[in-house]
Structure formats: structure tokens, C-alpha cells
Amino acid sequence: MSNAAIPPVLEVRNLTRDYVTGGGLFRPAKVVHAVKSVNFTLTKGKTLAVVGESGCGKSTLARMITLIDQQTAGDILIDGEIVDKTHGVTKAMRQKVQIVFQNPYGSLNPRQKIGDVLAEPLLLNTDMGNDERRQKAMAMLLKVGLAPEHFNRYPHMFSGGQRQRIAIARALMLNPSFLVLDEPVSALDLSVQAQILNLLKDLQDEFGLTYVFISHDLSVVRYIADEVMVMYFGDVVEHGSRQAVFDNPQHAYTQTLFAATPKADVASIRRRLAAKAALPA
Ligand SMILES: Nc1ncnc2c1ncn2[C@@H]1O[C@H](COP(=O)(O)OP(=O)(O)O)[C@@H](O)[C@H]1O
Ligand SMILES: [Mg+2]
Known part of the structure; x- marks a missing residue:
């Protein structure tokens, strides 16, 4: 080839x-x-x-x-x-294709915990089970430099930089071709x-x-x-x-x-x- x-x-x-x-x-x-x-x-x-x-x-x-x-x-x-x-x-x-905006706060649901924010693309687009989705979400959370205890927190509890990390993590959940x-x-x-x-x-x-x-x-x-x-x-x-x-x-x-x-x-x-x-x- x-x-x-x-x-x-x-x-x-x-x-x-x-x-x-x-x-x-x-x-x-x-x-x-x-x-x-x-x-x-x-x-x-x-x-x-x-x-x-x-x-x-x-x-x-x-x-x-x-x-x-x-x-x-x-x-x-x-x-x-x-x-x-x-x-x-x-x-x-x-x-x-995935996009990350200047202000990720606007696209984060205030009532959704970060673990669910990250797992949601998998829920909507794959037939992965709950455990696997949570595992993958946790792994991505760590990849972008956040900590395990952030998994169950809500968007307002994060700084601007941390929210941008969350937006990047979410954008990568489905292995996009480009970002x-x-x-x-x-x-x-x-x-x-x-x-x-x-x-x-x-x-x-x-x-x-x-x-x-x-x-x-x-x-x-x-x-x-x-x-x-x-x-x-x-x-x-x-x-x-x-x-x-x-x-x-x-x-x-x-x-x-x-x-x-x-x-x-x-x-x-x-x-x-x-x-x-x-x-x-
Ligand atoms: N939905 C829209 N309706 C009408 N004009 C628009 C719309 N979106 C952008 N424009 C116009 O298109 C041009 C390019 O805008 P934009 O792509 O937002 O520029 P940039 O992101 O470089 O600041 C601007 O003149 C803007 O006013
Ligand atoms: Mg612009």
C-alpha cells in the first residue's frame, strides 16, 4: 500500500x-x-x-x-x-467533525454533571453500555488534565480554563477526523x-x-x-x-x-x- x-x-x-x-x-x-x-x-x-x-x-x-x-x-x-x-x-x-468555541459555558448544560457531559456523545451515537461510557468519559477527563473528583461536578464549579478542557474532552469523545x-x-x-x-x-x-x-x-x-x-x-x-x-x-x-x-x-x-x-x- x-x-x-x-x-x-x-x-x-x-x-x-x-x-x-x-x-x-x-x-x-x-x-x-x-x-x-x-x-x-x-x-x-x-x-x-x-x-x-x-x-x-x-x-x-x-x-x-x-x-x-x-x-x-x-x-x-x-x-x-x-x-x-x-x-x-x-x-x-x-x-x-467537532468544534470548540471561545465560550464553552454557553454550550454546557448547567444541570448536567461533567461525567454525563462527556458520556453523552457516546450515549447518543454508539450502543456502548453505561459502564463503558463512564469508563471512557473518566479516561478522557484525566487526559485533558482534570481529576477524578471532577466527574460529578457541575459546569459552574469550574474555571474558564477548566471549562475549555471539558469542551475539548467532549469534542474528542467520538474520535473526530478533525477538530x-x-x-x-x-x-x-x-x-x-x-x-x-x-x-x-x-x-x-x-x-x-x-x-x-x-x-x-x-x-x-x-x-x-x-x-x-x-x-x-x-x-x-x-x-x-x-x-x-x-x-x-x-x-x-x-x-x-x-x-x-x-x-x-x-x-x-x-x-x-x-x-x-x-x-x-
Ligand atoms: N448569520 C449571519 N447573517 C448575516 N451576516 C453574517 C452572519 N454571520 C456572519 N455574517 C457576516 O459575515 C462576515 C463574516 O463574519 P464572521 O465569519 O463571523 O467573521 P469572523 O469570525 O472572522 O469575525 C461579517 O461581515 C458578518 O457580519
Ligand atoms: Mg468569529
Whole structure:
């Protein structure tokens, strides 16, 4: 068997999304071209970072590739299989893609214990028995750096960083082909950001996970990305390896984006925190 036969985990072809808004009696409808004919492929085990300013189309792209929202035009292929737009998305296809949002609290049921939050995807999508579901949920809880005693606690009893760990754990319960992370650390303190980014890297190394990582923060992107795609008003204006894009940005927009970013990468944040911790109290 040759490797050439293994398709990319994700491929998008001319992916496009228009929103039609307004359109009342005296107002003409307005079309927003949120994502304009985007193309890329993503290989297993890699992280593609999508970066750009607020409103450039990142979340719209995320919703399309996680099959939450349907494209206006273009195609999505997951593990080499085209997502059939006309006959609806199958449950099997839906299980292959998971998303983690900036604020996981909104998607956590306040009355559901964390053990049940994690076991629920197994309950809904597999015929696993109760004991096996609980075992798998506990194992994942530990994998994301939480403790056994967290199993029976409720969402409000956790910090923002811990809730993001829970959201990541839940997203991984069904072994998705890829994970989309839409600004997953943007609401967290810097030290917690670094912890979550490290967790994502560790999980990726251990399980060969594939990420689409969306961020407006270049220091985060520099830390996590293998490839970087820069969006600007719905267009991809730059796409290349992290090194190529950071060392030698081609597009004028990328150059101004980079020039406007303070040079605070995660390593320097860590050094600052370590220096602070070393000070006498
Ligand atoms: N449901 C919607 N209806 C109308 N316009 C939308 C909708 N969602 C997003 N948009 C518009 O599409 C563009 C891209 O938005 P979005 O994908 O949320 O950007 P980002 O995540 O990069 O901030 C923006 O102009 C936004 O106002
Ligand atoms: Mg967004």
C-alpha cells in the first residue's frame, strides 16, 4: 500500500458563503460575501491556523466545515469523501467533525454533571453500555488534565480554563477526523492560554489529531500552527507554512497585520510569569 492513496483529512474547494440581509419594503436586500471561494487541504496530524481581523469570515468558514451552516457554493471533502449537500449530511459524517468555541459555558448544560457531559456523545451515537461510557468519559477527563473528583461536578464549579478542557474532552469523545477550534483561548488569561495551548499540542502528539485553529492573535498562531492561512474580507490572501508566512509575509495586508502585533509570544509570556513567580512575596 502506498501513502499516496491516503486522502487529506479535510479538503475544501471554492467554498463560498453569502449572507443576504435586510430587504424590507423600502430597503433593498444586501448581500455580504462572508467567505469567497476558499481552497485548501489539510493533512492528518497538522494544525492549520486561520487568522484575520474580526469580521473577515473565520467563524463562517468554521461553521461550514463543521457542517453547522451550509455553503452557498463549493465543496467540502472529509477523509476524501464529498459531503453531499442535496441529500443532507449523514450522522456518520457529522461525527467526524467537532468544534470548540471561545465560550464553552454557553454550550454546557448547567444541570448536567461533567461525567454525563462527556458520556453523552457516546450515549447518543454508539450502543456502548453505561459502564463503558463512564469508563471512557473518566479516561478522557484525566487526559485533558482534570481529576477524578471532577466527574460529578457541575459546569459552574469550574474555571474558564477548566471549562475549555471539558469542551475539548467532549469534542474528542467520538474520535473526530478533525477538530475546529474557534478562538478557543481568546477569553482566557495569558497563563491559562499557555496551558490550554500546551494541552492541545500534547493531545495532538498523542492521538495524531488534526486541528483548524482560528484566532485573531498572531502570538498564539505562531505557537500552535503548522500552516497559516490569512483571511481578509472573505478572501484568503496568504497561505503557507508558519515559517514562510511569519518570516516573509507576501501580502500587504499580512504585513500590516504583523506590524500591528506586539511581540508577545507564549515563550516570552512564560518567561515573564516564571520571573514573577520567582519574586519574593
Ligand atoms: N448569520 C449571519 N447573517 C448575516 N451576516 C453574517 C452572519 N454571520 C456572519 N455574517 C457576516 O459575515 C462576515 C463574516 O463574519 P464572521 O465569519 O463571523 O467573521 P469572523 O469570525 O472572522 O469575525 C461579517 O461581515 C458578518 O457580519
Ligand atoms: Mg468569529
